[in-house]
Amino acid sequence: MAGLYNSLFVQGLTRGVKSLLPLWGVSDKATISLLTVSENATFLIKDEQRDNQFIIRVHRPDYHSKNEILSELMWIQSLRQQQVLNTPEPLAMEDGSLVAEFDDDGTARYVVAFEFLPGQQPSEDESLIEGFELLGATSAKLHLHAKQWGLPDTFQRKKWNFDSAFGRQPLWGDWREALGLDEQGKNVLERLCEVLESKLADYGEGPERFGLVHADLRLANLLADGHDLGVIDFDDCGFSWFMYDFASAVSFLELSPLLPELERAWIRGYKSVSPLSDEDEAMISTFVMFRRLLLTAWVASHPETETAAEAGFDKYTAGTIELAKRYLDEHEEQEKLPLNEKRILDMNAFEAKPGKHNKNVERRLDNLGAASVLFYQNPIEMVSAQGAWMHAADGKRYLDFYNNVPCLGHCHPRVVAAVSKQIATLNVHTRYLVSVVDDYLESLKATLPDSLSNVVMTCSGSEANDLAMRLAENASGGTGFIVTEDAYHGNTSLVTTVSPSIIKQGSLPDNVVAIPAPSSAIYGDDIAGGFAAKVAEAVETLEQRGIKVAALLVDTIFSSDGIYSEPRGFLKQAVNVVRDAGGVFIADEVQPGFARMGETFWGFDFHGLTPDIVTMGKPMGNGFPMAAVATRPDYLESFCADVGYFNTFGGNPVAAAAGQAVLDTIQQDNLQENARKMGAYLKQQLQFMAKQSSFIADVRGQGLFLGIDIGERDNKHIPDPGKTRQIINGLKHAGVLIGAAGKYGATLKLRPLLTLTRYEADFFLDALSKQV
Known part of the structure; x- marks a missing residue:
């Protein structure tokens, strides 16, 4: 055992566990054996005097709060009470509490106990196909429970989406630190990130496809016992897309020749319990790549673990790049359909696809029907705006670089005052x-x-x-x-x-x-x-x-x-x-x-x-x-x-x-001059960016009305509406709102406010530079 998890380290954890055993009424003669160690350490406790054995898990520090751990246990208890699946019971201490704690050289370590569940990790052979059909059915049961379960008020778990995985503060580290990653490989994975972000944004996080999931159904967390399947280790459970659970199930199996059969078996099992839409099935390969890139980040940031060593470090990185190339080739084939003329109301618009939508979207559709026009496949609920910035219901702030209507800025005080005064004085035909x-x-x-x-x-x-x-x-x-x-x-x-x-x-x-x-x-x-x-x-x-x-x-x-x-x-x-x-x-x-x-x-x-x-x-x-x-x-x-x-x-x-x-x-306020000056600055910076970019074909317009043509990578003269959508969604993720125009919807349409400041212009330019 090398790195952080050396013998001395494990001995220290063992002493901490031993000091807590009396809380569960365990004999001081009980034996403590290390089962697995990755980030958490899992021990088997055998108390022969009481003919009892159970599991103790020591949590890694500074990852889950005590409330997050208790939330995990709440879900497990609910799953057991409703007999949704076979999973170990959390064991309470003699005082009735579920989470213990000991001091590990100044670091607080949370500890929980579970009953021992018999079974073996499934084998990586053809017998796994039958097991995956059972796993698909089990996953569907989990998801149905998650959709119907009323979350306790104190429930708190992490979110597994693009931002938490690959954003500014990724939960599992940065894949760019992966061992053996050269510049060419980095470019491939950067392109992968662009496609993943765009596809996930289009797919959306509606309640019919995003909710509480296990998030780590890999073989190491499954126990086969005859025809029964046990599921353990809910430590990574949180909020994500339901289809992500398949991706977690094939962790480290992405290059296996069995993968297509495993996917078909899982889908069969899932559909035996709950329906799956064509769109859900079509997204499975995207979630497999999402998970693979996430694990690449984990391996890069946890080189001291046995799991990272077994994955192969730079070998694992090379495998990720190979998978990404295959995935991107398939994506580009799909995108290379004949160019179609775009209707203006369809550009970057929400499409009411089959299935449920969030309650506010459903409300709008119920009220306006087919005449409803909303931006983005995952529409934004705006609640306020001031100047160039708009504020959404989820707390996110957006720079409005598209809205020509409030040309002076949202809620401009002079307009607000003038309208308020006049409507309080006289308003008539x-x-x-x-x-x-x-x-x-x-x-x-x-x-x-x-x-x-x-x-x-x-x-x-x-x-x-x-x-x-x-x-x-x-x-x-x-x-x-x-x-x-x-x-x-x-x-x-x-x-x-x-x-x-x-x-x-x-x-x-x-x-x-x-x-x-x-x-x-x-x-x-x-x-x-x-x-x-x-x-x-x-x-x-x-x-x-x-x-x-x-x-x-x-x-x-x-x-x-x-x-x-x-x-x-x-x-x-x-x-x-x-x-x-x-x-x-x-x-x-x-x-x-x-x-x-x-x-x-x-x-x-x-x-x-x-x-x-x-x-x-x-x-x-x-x-x-x-x-x-x-x-x-x-x-x-x-x-x-x-x-x-x-x-x-x-x-x-x-x-x-x-x-x-x-x-x-x-x-x-001399805003015409500001439009001239800031427009010239924007256009100059965009033209410079175009020279460096593989996608920007042309920059046109005057003042604060500019168009940016987006073309295929290294074939910029060919319009690329798919890449344009990716950029628009990527900018949305970065907090910038823009639109599209042109015959094919492959021109970014910029209409920032006449009051545009240098800071706001640079905010946009910085966000765009990361997309092109």
């Missing part, structure tokens, strides 16, 4: 003269071209674009619209027809033609000429269908298409083409507007254009619902002569107060 409304409209018009002197207020960007399209039809006499292939402009009946990115079934109507976004991948070096030529083709297509063009409608930074702003001014040629054909230009500023682009207040300004109609929304009220259409008076006069327009809540006094506070804050 729009048929009365209220000075705060006209004051706001004049402030807003001061940011716009003089020709756009009429503003109609609405409640949402969808309403604004709906009205803009109707104005364009009236002004042009046409009904045809030209948009980009992955555009999103809203969700009214009319606006949905010009929003290809949300149409899941069917095609665009005949009066809508979609053209490729202004990407160099499509148009080469002549983006201006190429894009204008596509607009001309679209006008011709409409004419061939007997339809006159009404408008070119674009989001001026092409947000949903993947963020395109360069070269500056390229939009002019396309706008001239549509005007020459009798159509008008609608600039959708719902996302790029309100100083976000830094160098200019509006996206159309960046291209030196004066639109015929401008729509705006989202950031106008810093979260208060408001939007608007700005247009030429003659357009509005002609339209209203035909049908008129009225909006009950659009332009109400509270909305005007919120909007005024936003405009005042942008000006007074």
